[in-house]
Amino acid sequence: MADGPTITTIAERAGVSIASVSRVLNGLPTRQETVRKVMAAADELGYVRNAVARSLKSRRTHQVAFAMADVGNPAYLAMLRQIQPVLKAAGYRLVLHSTDAVVADEIDVLHSLGERYVDGLIMVPLRVTEAHLEMLSAARAPVVIIGQVPEGSRVDNVRADSHTGVGLAIDHLHQLGRRRIGMINGPLDTVPGAARAAGYRQALADVGLPYDDDLVQIGDFYRAEGRHAVTELLARVPDVDALLCANDLIALGALDVLRAAGKRVPRDVAVVGMDDTDLAAASWPSLTSVSLGSAERGKVAAELLLERLQGGDREPRLVTVPPRLVVRASTAGESDAQGKGNLE
Amino acid sequence: MADGPTITTIAERAGVSIASVSRVLNGLPTRQETVRKVMAAADELGYVRNAVARSLKSRRTHQVAFAMADVGNPAYLAMLRQIQPVLKAAGYRLVLHSTDAVVADEIDVLHSLGERYVDGLIMVPLRVTEAHLEMLSAARAPVVIIGQVPEGSRVDNVRADSHTGVGLAIDHLHQLGRRRIGMINGPLDTVPGAARAAGYRQALADVGLPYDDDLVQIGDFYRAEGRHAVTELLARVPDVDALLCANDLIALGALDVLRAAGKRVPRDVAVVGMDDTDLAAASWPSLTSVSLGSAERGKVAAELLLERLQGGDREPRLVTVPPRLVVRASTAGESDAQGKGNLE
DNA sequence: TTGTAGGCGTTATCAC
DNA sequence: GTGATAACGCCTACAA
Numbered sequence: 166m167a168d169g170p171t172i173t174t175i176a177e178r179a180g181v182s183i184a185s186v187s188r189v190l191n192g193l194p195t196r197q198e199t200v201r202k203v204m205a206a207a208d209e210l211g212y213v214r215n216a217v218a219r220s221l222k223s224r225r226t227h228q229v230a231f232a233m234a235d236v237g238n239p240a241y242l243a244m245l246r247q248i249q250p251v252l253k254a255a256g257y258r259l260v261l262h263s264t265d266a267v268v269a270d271e272i273d274v275l276h277s278l279g280e281r282y283v284d285g286l287i288m289v290p291l292r293v294t295e296a297h298l299e300m301l302s303a304a305r306a307p308v309v310i311i312g313q314v315p316e317g318s319r320v321d322n323v324r325a326d327s328h329t330g331v332g333l334a335i336d337h338l339h340q341l342g343r344r345r346i347g348m349i350n351g352p353l354d355t356v357p358g359a360a361r362a363a364g365y366r367q368a369l370a371d372v373g374l375p376y377d378d379d380l381v382q383i384g385d386f387y388r389a390e391g392r393h394a395v396t397e398l399l400a401r402v403p404d405v406d407a408l409l410c411a412n413d414l415i416a417l418g419a420l421d422v423l424r425a426a427g428k429r430v431p432r433d434v435a436v437v438g439m440d441d442t443d444l445a446a447a448s449w450p451s452l453t454s455v456s457l458g459s460a461e462r463g464k465v466a467a468e469l470l471l472e473r474l475q476g477g478d479r480e481p482r483l484v485t486v487p488p489r490l491v492v493r494a495s496t497a498g499e500s501d502a503q504g505k506g507n508l509e
Numbered sequence: 510m511a512d513g514p515t516i517t518t519i520a521e522r523a524g525v526s527i528a529s530v531s532r533v534l535n536g537l538p539t540r541q542e543t544v545r546k547v548m549a550a551a552d553e554l555g556y557v558r559n560a561v562a563r564s565l566k567s568r569r570t571h572q573v574a575f576a577m578a579d580v581g582n583p584a585y586l587a588m589l590r591q592i593q594p595v596l597k598a599a600g601y602r603l604v605l606h607s608t609d610a611v612v613a614d615e616i617d618v619l620h621s622l623g624e625r626y627v628d629g630l631i632m633v634p635l636r637v638t639e640a641h642l643e644m645l646s647a648a649r650a651p652v653v654i655i656g657q658v659p660e661g662s663r664v665d666n667v668r669a670d671s672h673t674g675v676g677l678a679i680d681h682l683h684q685l686g687r688r689r690i691g692m693i694n695g696p697l698d699t700v701p702g703a704a705r706a707a708g709y710r711q712a713l714a715d716v717g718l719p720y721d722d723d724l725v726q727i728g729d730f731y732r733a734e735g736r737h738a739v740t741e742l743l744a745r746v747p748d749v750d751a752l753l754c755a756n757d758l759i760a761l762g763a764l765d766v767l768r769a770a771g772k773r774v775p776r777d778v779a780v781v782g783m784d785d786t787d788l789a790a791a792s793w794p795s796l797t798s799v800s801l802g803s804a805e806r807g808k809v810a811a812e813l814l815l816e817r818l819q820g821g822d823r824e825p826r827l828v829t830v831p832p833r834l835v836v837r838a839s840t841a842g843e844s845d846a847q848g849k850g851n852l853e
Numbered sequence: 854t855t856g857t858a859g860g861c862g863t864t865a866t867c868a869c
Numbered sequence: 870g871t872g873a874t875a876a877c878g879c880c881t882a883c884a885a
Contacts (some may be wrong), residue, residue, distance in 0.1 A: 182856045213623025217564045218878035221861050237590045246581045249607050262605045263593050277558025449793040559871040562862035718879050
């Protein structure tokens with residue numbers, strides 16, 4: 166693992182100056198003979214440009230950071246899968262930051278932008294604190310935030326619209342003739358929890374159904390908690406005919422409980438999840454789910470960042486990605502692709 | 510977004526030399542008064558060290574690359590989830606490379622090691638070609654390969670043992686009294702496909718069951734292909750009482766087909782998947798699966814790399830991660846955690 | 854067309 | 870202790 170050759174090594178070998186070597190390597194006009202000599206020397210030595218030195222001079226690293234709470238979370242993964250190819254195609258490397266849901270880590274990532282080891286950052290903050298906003302306004306590189314940012318913040322911002330998403334689900338269930346539609350939500354002090362609760366209330370009003378506290382159960386965004394919450398709801402309202410779950414994991418928990426209780430899905434109870442993760446298609450019955458466009462948000466965020474990296478300044482932009490209802494067997498059993506199956 | 514301050518800026522402001530600034534910033538012995546002045550200036554200016562300049566001098570980037578075929582693949586993700594915290598704890602950033610299963614891209618990643626923008630690399634190659642080996646031996650930074658590398662290659666190597674893993678599954682099924690154990694495999698010209706085929710043959714011999722060509726069906730590592738293959742096998746051998754599937758997706762396909770055919774799982778047919786992905790726990794019935802230790806392999810790879818980055822030279826190491834059978838409802842229905850459920 | 858020289862921001866080696 | 874000063878490897882005026 167000998168020390169790699171530099172342009173100086175090549176220059177000596179080719180008998181020219183380092184300036185000529187640099188020119189050849191960068192395709193600047195040079196005499197044919199010089200080009201030949203330099204290329205030959207570079208080849209023989211197995212020369213590879215030192216990206217660090219290059220960055221120091223050019224002030225560009227061709228690296229972009231993506232920071233989110235947890236690499237293992239399917240929603241972030243969906244984003245990552247879209248972000249990656251967009252950046253790669255534009256010649257950028259991707260640096261990953263998993264903040265483990267620790268706010269201090271997020272601030273740290275923002276701070277480290279000053280180290281200039283990346284040209285830009287895409288971040289999905291858990292919540293946006295004062296500290297975030299302060300660091301954002303002082304950021305030394307372009308940042309795109311996926312999530313909610315206060316009005317007037319001077320950052321590109323990509324949002325989901327879970328409020329509307331809940332509406333899609335309720336509409337769908339209502340059209341299927343469901344009238345006692347329960348909601349299993351996560352904590353109300355989270356951004357998604359609050360938005361979904363509000364969306365549920367309004368969507369019911371929109372289709373003319375009364376809001377009933379008994380039909381709402383708060384748990385948390387995990388399968389086990391989902392099971393627990395659904396059990397409670399079922400005990401209170403045995404004749405519930407549909408369940409809107411605040412994410413897919415909760416919905417899987419709901420399927421567990423309904424199955425154990427001898428309820429048929431979707432005939433007795435229709436179930437809808439949210440986020441449309443891979444799990445939705447894997448479950449049985451496959452799960453109707455509201456996609457909040459994680460993939461799309463990732464893609465848009467990457468594109469916005471590239472624009473800023475390539476183009477110049479422009480007004481900060483706000484893009485809201487519309488939700489989409491993906492209908493599967495848990496609400497529309499008979500028309501499902503694997504329609505021959507059933508639960509009895 | 511004004512140009513950031515450098516040690517020169519600080520030096521001027523504090524009325525000292527850049528050498529002193531550097532010393533203070535690096536905690537080298539300095540007079541108290543100087544420390545105070547420098548820190549004050551740095552604070553006021555919001556100074557942040559330039560990582561690029563630092564790397565140029567120190568020849569360390571504190572970055573490590575992880576290269577695999579596809580960010581979306583759950584097996585790679587399981588690795589990533591383990592690699593990330595190990596590296597983070599050691600102060601390394603993670604650079605992600607998704608090669609889209611293109612060999613040229615892999616070579617490219619290997620080549621780019623010469624650019625010195627990372628201190629090391631963890632790679633999961635699809636297959637190891639001559640070109641790989643050549644680049645590996647010339648690599649200018651430590652590399653850990655997850656996968657099969659020819660004997661005698663001078664690289665750290667972390668392997669799975671799917672051969673043994675298949676044995677675990679067959680043993681389990683045999684102990685449950687299954688005697689007509691089918692195998693749904695992927696292409697035999699892939700490394701995993703070949704290993705699993707060999708493991709199946711030998712495991713049958715080990716438990717004293719005859720090998721029967723009719724019980725083997727080759728498809729591909731996807732759900733739809735799994736469905737197709739299982740359909741064929743079922744037509745040929747209607748009384749098959751267990752299916753070993755070469756990965757979880759195939760196994761999900763198997764569940765689809767068995768359900769449609771009115772076979773009860775596990776009573777009529779027990780089903781085992783491989784890889785133990787998240788999907789295994791999400792399906793119904795939940796899927797018994799052979800874990801090939803993706804997570805563990807990631808962890809070990811990260812640790813090996815760190816050792817090399819911190820310590821000095823040592824002989825290349827070969828670590829084989831043992832497989833583990835994760836029993837769930839698809840083979841052991843009654844004892845399943847959600848045991849009240851059934852498929853009828 | 855080519856070479857010399859200066860600078861990107863740090864670190865580290867010297868003398869003082 | 871501290872301050873010049875020389876690298877690290879590359880790019881780029883500017884001069885020849």
